[in-house]
Amino acid sequence: MRLLDKVALVTGGGGDIGGAQARLFARERARVVVTDVAEEAGQRVATEIAAAGGSAIFVRLDVAQESDWEAAVRASVDRFGGVDVLVNNAGIYQTDPIEHTALDTWERVMGVNIGGAFLGTKAVIPSMRGRGGGAIVNVASTTALVGSKRSSAYGASKAALLSLSRHTAIQHAADGIRANTLVPGPVETEMIAENLATPEGKAASVARVPLGRLAAPTEIAYAALYLASDASSYVTGTHLVVDGGLTAQ
Amino acid sequence: MKLKGKVAVISGAAGAMGAVEAKLFAQEGAKVLLGDLVEEDGNRVAGEIEASGGQALFHRLDVTKESDWVAAIAAAEERFGPVDVLINNAGVYRTTVIDQTTVADWDDIMAINARGVFLGTKCVIPSMRRAGAGSIVNISSTAGLVGNAVEGAYTASKGAVRMFSKAAAIHYAAEGIRVNSVHPGVIDTKMVEHLMADPELGPLVMSKIPMGRMGTAAEVAKMVLFLASDDSSYTTGSELVVDGGYSAQ
Amino acid sequence: MACMELNQVKTKGRLAGKTALITGAARGQGAVEAAMFAREGARVLVCDVLDEGGQAVADAINSDHGQGTAVFCRLDVSREPDWVQAIGLASETFGSLNVVVNNAGVLSPETITETTVETWDRMVAVNAAGPFLGIKHAVPAMRRVGGGSIVNVASVSAITAGKLGAAYHASKGAIRSLARSAAVQLAGDSIRVNTVFPGPVDTPMLRETYGPSHLSRFDTQHPMGRMAMPEEIAHGVLFLASDESSYMTGSELVIDGGWTAQ
Numbered sequence: 049m050r051l052l053d054k055v056a057l058v059t060g061g062g063g064d065i066g067g068a069q070a071r072l073f074a075r076e077r078a079r080v081v082v083t084d085v086a087e088e089a090g091q092r093v094a095t096e097i098a099a100a101g102g103s104a105i106f107v108r109l110d111v112a113q114e115s116d117w118e119a120a121v122r123a124s125v126d127r128f129g130g131v132d133v134l135v136n137n138a139g140i141y142q143t144d145p146i147e148h149t150a151l152d153t154w155e156r157v158m159g160v161n162i163g164g165a166f167l168g169t170k171a172v173i174p175s176m177r178g179r180g181g182g183a184i185v186n187v188a189s190t191t192a193l194v195g196s197k198r199s200s201a202y203g204a205s206k207a208a209l210l211s212l213s214r215h216t217a218i219q220h221a222a223d224g225i226r227a228n229t230l231v232p233g234p235v236e237t238e239m240i241a242e243n244l245a246t247p248e249g250k251a252a253s254v255a256r257v258p259l260g261r262l263a264a265p266t267e268i269a270y271a272a273l274y275l276a277s278d279a280s281s282y283v284t285g286t287h288l289v290v291d292g293g294l295t296a297q
Numbered sequence: 298m299k300l301k302g303k304v305a306v307i308s309g310a311a312g313a314m315g316a317v318e319a320k321l322f323a324q325e326g327a328k329v330l331l332g333d334l335v336e337e338d339g340n341r342v343a344g345e346i347e348a349s350g351g352q353a354l355f356h357r358l359d360v361t362k363e364s365d366w367v368a369a370i371a372a373a374e375e376r377f378g379p380v381d382v383l384i385n386n387a388g389v390y391r392t393t394v395i396d397q398t399t400v401a402d403w404d405d406i407m408a409i410n411a412r413g414v415f416l417g418t419k420c421v422i423p424s425m426r427r428a429g430a431g432s433i434v435n436i437s438s439t440a441g442l443v444g445n446a447v448e449g450a451y452t453a454s455k456g457a458v459r460m461f462s463k464a465a466a467i468h469y470a471a472e473g474i475r476v477n478s479v480h481p482g483v484i485d486t487k488m489v490e491h492l493m494a495d496p497e498l499g500p501l502v503m504s505k506i507p508m509g510r511m512g513t514a515a516e517v518a519k520m521v522l523f524l525a526s527d528d529s530s531y532t533t534g535s536e537l538v539v540d541g542g543y544s545a546q
Numbered sequence: 547m548a549c550m551e552l553n554q555v556k557t558k559g560r561l562a563g564k565t566a567l568i569t570g571a572a573r574g575q576g577a578v579e580a581a582m583f584a585r586e587g588a589r590v591l592v593c594d595v596l597d598e599g600g601q602a603v604a605d606a607i608n609s610d611h612g613q614g615t616a617v618f619c620r621l622d623v624s625r626e627p628d629w630v631q632a633i634g635l636a637s638e639t640f641g642s643l644n645v646v647v648n649n650a651g652v653l654s655p656e657t658i659t660e661t662t663v664e665t666w667d668r669m670v671a672v673n674a675a676g677p678f679l680g681i682k683h684a685v686p687a688m689r690r691v692g693g694g695s696i697v698n699v700a701s702v703s704a705i706t707a708g709k710l711g712a713a714y715h716a717s718k719g720a721i722r723s724l725a726r727s728a729a730v731q732l733a734g735d736s737i738r739v740n741t742v743f744p745g746p747v748d749t750p751m752l753r754e755t756y757g758p759s760h761l762s763r764f765d766t767q768h769p770m771g772r773m774a775m776p777e778e779i780a781h782g783v784l785f786l787a788s789d790e791s792s793y794m795t796g797s798e799l800v801i802d803g804g805w806t807a808q
Contacts, residue, residue: 195545214807221769221804233793258733263793270790279781282745282774285807286800293733296444296726296796363663394731395678395724396685400626403678407670411716415666419658441719444726444796453674456704456723461716463707468657534707 181224
């Protein structure tokens with residue numbers, strides 16, 4: 049019951065990691081606003097939570113649209129009274145190296161991955177401030193910390209989240225709002241399914257991971273739970289790496 | 298001539314990296330005191346510098362002993378004047394994994410690599426105050442930045458140097474004394490000869506260097522020169538990495 | 547992940563069935579960690595050089611959670627024979643060792659020119675050699691049970707520097723680096739190694755070092771305007787000790803209220 053009576057808005061809640069977060073949060077007695085552009089997947093997660101005795105609603109949300117955010121926060125307020133926890137989990141993956149990345153690809157990735165988190169943060173602050181505080185968790189990636197042979201906008205957008213969290217933390221510490229970045233390593237998800245399709249691809253994905261395996265979405269969700277709950281009441285402006293030791297070496 | 302008229306003290310100056318630094322510094326106009334335990338090599342390097350028109354003096358120096366440092370700094374000051382530059386370059390390298398490391402090994406490595414840097418800094422400060430300013434360059438390692446599979450106490454000692462440098466930078470910034478750390482990756486010297494000759498570890502280490510080659514002592518010396526000289530006059534408390542991309546991935 | 551767990555009543559704690567050794571557990575943050583671990587179902591070896599305080603912490607845990615939950619063991623973390631004895635006692639008393647928290651530490655505020663070799667060596671011995679020895683001797687015991695979790699308590703002094711305590715900064719920098727190598731070296735044994743970096747925490751150590759008048763600077767210069775309570779650090783240690791952090795190793799958890807973010 050580590051999130052008892054808290055209202056948590058999770059973006060990308062229809063995906064593997066977002067879904068795991070929504071379910072775990074519900075188990076810890078949060079009321080969950082599952083959001084996604086993928087209506088069917090998001091609705092399914094909300095329905096499953098409700099069927100298991102939890103409290104959840106689904107709201108369609110394109111994180112890159114400011115008007116969508118206004119509607120999602122309004123729905124949270126109408127149904128549950130406000131927002132205490134925001135998990136900016138929605139993101140799009142991109143693997144083109146820099147010289148083969150088109151400007152509109154760059155802008156689309158930036159718009160969703162960092163623009164979405166910015167709009168979300170901006171949208172929930174009034175509600176959180178009114179409730180005496182809140183916790184924002186921005187979900188990045190180890191590509192935010194280290195370079196890689198693939199991706200351009202993806203890594204840059206995830207690195208920008210580190211800065212967004214720090215600025216939110218400093219600007220809103222006095223409001224009781226905490227902001228942190230969660231940095232997962234390789235997670236077994238649909239998003240990187242293409243990379244994992246062959247045994248060689250899977251082996252390559254874990255070759256540099258000291259623990260020698262991919263993370264399960266639940267393992268990321270537990271870290272999000274820690275950052276969302278009052279157990280981390282003195283944690284703000286920092287990032288938590290969950291990567292099986294990948295970036296420690 | 299980037300160090301014209303400056304007095305520099307270099308520890309471990311009889312070794313591969315220290316000797317290259319000493320020669321480069323002398324070429325750039327510095328008067329160099331070479332400290333080392335190995336008297337024969339130290340005297341030889343000093344002799345070579347003098348023979349090519351530079352100014353150099355060898356002084357026996359056990360970096361773990363405060364009295365040795367006091368004597369070495371006094372000798373530099375007596376011969377050349379107050380010290381402007383200190384390069385804490387002396388160090389010992391051993392590959393022993395943590396659970397196989399003996400207390401004797403630990404104490405040895407920490408004494409030379411960490412306490413040595415502390416004592417050098419402590420003892421040179423009065424002389425730099427007399428000089429009116431100064432630059433201290435501490436040689437850490439990528440092992441001070443990221444973990445690895447083959448080193449134990451060595452990583453701890455280099456982490457100590459990394460953080461000590463920042464503390465020293467803050468302590469003495471107002472007095473015009475700058476302190477920075479340099480983090481070389483795998484550099485082609487005697488220190489890593491044993492590691493790189495290992496049929497299993499050698500190729501493994503090499504495969505992790507994005508540039509695909511070891512660095513040279515000259516490449517490190519040029520970065521040390523930059524930090525020692527007034528070219529870096531606004532740089533203090535920084536970590537400069539010279540590792541062919543090793544720690545960026 | 548299935549939803550079936552949603553309605554399960556939680557009867558076990560987050561460390562149920564685990565055995566934990568905590569150093570510096572006689573007072574302050576270590577004592578809070580020991581009590582929290584016991585509440586979450588762990589059996590705890592309370593280690594410290596302070597016999598009386600350590601015994602009192604163990605007694606209090608036993609009276610709250612039942613006899614045999616906690617045992618006190620005298621441990622000077624800088625001495626290898628003490629570690630051999632403590633790890634042996636943990637295995638003997640509890641049958642296994644799953645978690646080691648390297649929490650013991652000492653603080654000295656001197657500037658570099660004020661710092662004596664003795665002070666330097668003591669900082670390094672307790673704050674760096676202590677965790678080194680803890681890791682070294684926990685490894686065989688953890689290998690026997692198929693893995694474990696080691697949590698080191700460093701400090702934000704291992705990330706950014708202040709004007710005081712150069713030896714303290716150095717010693718915490720040492721453990722930060724050591725922990726990352728330990729994580730890489732021990733991942734194959736399923737032994738996870740992570741580090742917590744607390745900002746200023748309201749503990750006896752800080753109060754004794756700085757005195758009440760000086761402590762206020764930790765509040766006024768702080769984004770949150772206050773120091774941490776020991777519980778707030780303990781919650782982070784608990785997360786890293788438990789299986790909830792099963793994919794985390796070599797990670798650094800900063801609990802500083804935004805101190806290093808500014």
